[in-house]
Ligand code: T5A
């Protein structure tokens with residue numbers, strides 16, 4: 443806090459969880475809330491389906507195309523690296539004081555691909571060197587509960603047996619930056635817990651918190 447080399451910056455917040463755990467709903471809630479109290483905030487999401495790579499990912503997820511497991515893994519990773527293109531846009535935004543709320547990140551990349559049977563450590567390698575989130579808010583739900591929510595079954599990974607494996611892999615990825623939040627609570631209660639974590643973190647980042655990179 444007293445170190446003059448530490449510049450005030452925005453926070454890098456990642457939401458993770460199984461399909462239908464409530465990530466997208468909660469991300470937009472947090473963004474609106476933070477903006478409403480005057481904090482510069484942006485919503486990011488991965489996959490970003492709008493880029494050239496993102497369009498390939500989107501076709502794969504909706505079963506319009508088939509790709510080898512390694513290939514799609516690297517595309518998901520490339521989709522994160524392309525947002526880094528020469529300079530780190532993410533880092534620039536954060537340094538300018540903007541907080542980023544990110545719907546899925548490298549943890550999804552590793553959890554989903556390793557759940558298919560790819561080597562866990564191999565899956566982590568292409569993510570190495572990306573900016574590490576200041577916090578990972580994991581929306582915890584059983585695959586059975588998640589499946590009871592609307593619209594399940596449309597995309598490639600939305601199967602119970604598969605989501606069970608993904609949940610195990612997520613458990614293997616947990617580190618000190620993770621906060622586990624019960625995603626089965628009513629939405630407002632989930633939001634309250636997320637806000638508390640995020641506000642505390644933003645304060646720390648305003649006082650200057652060093653950046654770190656995956657996978658530390
Ligand atoms: N993937 C992703 C990889 O394999 N590798 C990678 O590197 C990355 C980044 C697409 C897929 O890609 C995989 C993971 C995914 O399978 P996506 O586009 O983010 O990822 O799609 P989903 O995660 O499937 O997004 P969903 O829209 O299904 O889930 P969300 O965002 O978690 O849930 P949300 O907010 O849309 O809510 C789902 C429903 O639940 C209700 C909501 O109203 C909504 O109807 N709900 C609640 N109901 C009761 N109580 C609560 N607390 C609720 N919260 C939400």
Ligand code: NA
Pocket residue numbers: 465466545
């Ligand atoms: Na989503």
